[in-house]
Amino acid sequence: MDTYEFARQIRILALKSVYSAGCGHITSALSCADIIAVLYNEKMDYDPSFPDYPDRDRLVLSKGHACPALYAALALKGFFDVAELDNLRDISGFLEGMPSMVLTPGVDMSSGSLGMGVSSAAGMALAARINKRDYNVYAIVGDGEINEGQIWESFLFAAHNKLDNLCVFIDKNGLQLSGRTDDILNTSPLADKLLSFGAKALEIDGNNISEIQNALSDFDEEKERFTVIIANTLKGKGVSFMEDSPLWHGRVPDENEYIKALDELERR
Numbered sequence: 001m002d003t004y005e006f007a008r009q010i011r012i013l014a015l016k017s018v019y020s021a022g023c024g025h026i027t028s029a030l031s032c033a034d035i036i037a038v039l040y041n042e043k044m045d046y047d048p049s050f051p052d053y054p055d056r057d058r059l060v061l062s063k064g065h066a067c068p069a070l071y072a073a074l075a076l077k078g079f080f081d082v083a084e085l086d087n088l089r090d091i092s093g094f095l096e097g098m099p100s101m102v103l104t105p106g107v108d109m110s111s112g113s114l115g116m117g118v119s120s121a122a123g124m125a126l127a128a129r130i131n132k133r134d135y136n137v138y139a140i141v142g143d144g145e146i147n148e149g150q151i152w153e154s155f156l157f158a159a160h161n162k163l164d165n166l167c168v169f170i171d172k173n174g175l176q177l178s179g180r181t182d183d184i185l186n187t188s189p190l191a192d193k194l195l196s197f198g199a200k201a202l203e204i205d206g207n208n209i210s211e212i213q214n215a216l217s218d219f220d221e222e223k224e225r226f227t228v229i230i231a232n233t234l235k236g237k238g239v240s241f242m243e244d245s246p247l248w249h250g251r252v253p254d255e256n257e258y259i260k261a262l263d264e265l266e267r268r
Contacts, residue, residue: 003209007037009076011238012265013085014068017095019258021088024097027236027248029069031173031206032140035231038212039138040073048078051105057135058108058124062117063142063171064098065250071095071104079106115148117141118168122158125166125226140169144176147185152197158226159198166226167219168199171206173235177249190230199228206231238265 001009010033018024036059040046044057061070068088075082080094087093094103098112109120121139128135141151158166170190174181187193194201200222204211212231219227235249236242239261253261 001041003037003041006041006073006076007034007209008238008265008268010037010069010072011268012262013072013075013082015239015253015258015261015265017068017071017085017088018252020086021090022252023089023250024068024252025065025250026068026252027175027239027242027245028063028066028142028171028173030237030239030242031233031235032063032066032169032171032231033069033237034207034209034233035140035169035171035212036069036073038209038216040077042213043216044138045135046077046106048074048106051079055133055135058121058137060109060111060117060121060124060137060139061099062111062121062139063114063145064110064112064117066140066142066171067095067097067099070099070107074104074106077106080104114142114145115150118151118154118158121168122154122161122163122166122226125158125163126161128165129161129163136165136167138167138169140171142176143170143172143174143181143187144184146170146187146190155194155197155199155226155228162224163226164223167216168226168228169206170228170230171233172230173233173244175235175244175246175249179246194228194230198225200225201228201230203230204232206233207237238268240264
């Protein structure tokens with residue numbers, strides 16, 4: 001399927017799995033679905049029949065609460081059966097509330113404790129150089145998550161080691177658990193800060209597939225620095241009554257809301 005349809009299917013399956021589980025963070029998954037779609041449908045080199053393929057590209061979903069979108073992409077690409085998505089957060093299944101590299105095929109790094117993912121991704125990127133492996137490492141972090149100091153330490157590490165095989169997406173949807181990110185800890189001007197930390201900084205519409213594709217092409221051309229893509233997104237993208245609403249951070253739709261949300265996504 002093309003990437004636009006792939007992103008739509010990620011959103012539909014993420015919604016279904018969160019509703020089935022009765023818990024989860026659907027709006028965080030919806031905001032980064034387009035990024036995950038481009039990475040898995042076009043960009044990353046991997047083999048579902050050999051998840052530990054040494055030269056595969058890696059993704060670290062640092063904002064681990066958005067895992068319903070990652071799980072949907074992995075299922076659609078054949079890492080496991082799509083029916084397993086109904087077992088999200090079920091103790092008998094292998095799809096935890098945060099990604100687990102031990103339990104879930106295709107997950108490259110366990111995550112969920114916010115702020116740690118870029119450190120893991122940078123370590124993987126440096127390991128590729130040391131081990132003479134040809135792979136790229138991608139990470140997705142939230143804009144609330146970049147309040148964590150460890151993120152910025154990791155950026156310094158990536159710049160110092162010239163990790164040109166590292167690409168970090170900041171899913172900048174403007175919201176976090178406690179409210180608006182600008183009200184809680186304003187990180188603007190973000191691009192200027194990233195440049196001062198030694199990154200190649202790009203800013204795009206993170207729900208526009210063409211802009212994501214173009215930014216990843218720019219990443220490929222960079223041979224001196226690591227890349228950070230500031231992806232301006234809409235939390236809850238695709239479901240009108242969830243979009244840009246702080247109330248939906250960890251809320252699960254009731255039956256009527258689920259039917260309405262599913263209808264909107266299926267008609268996109």
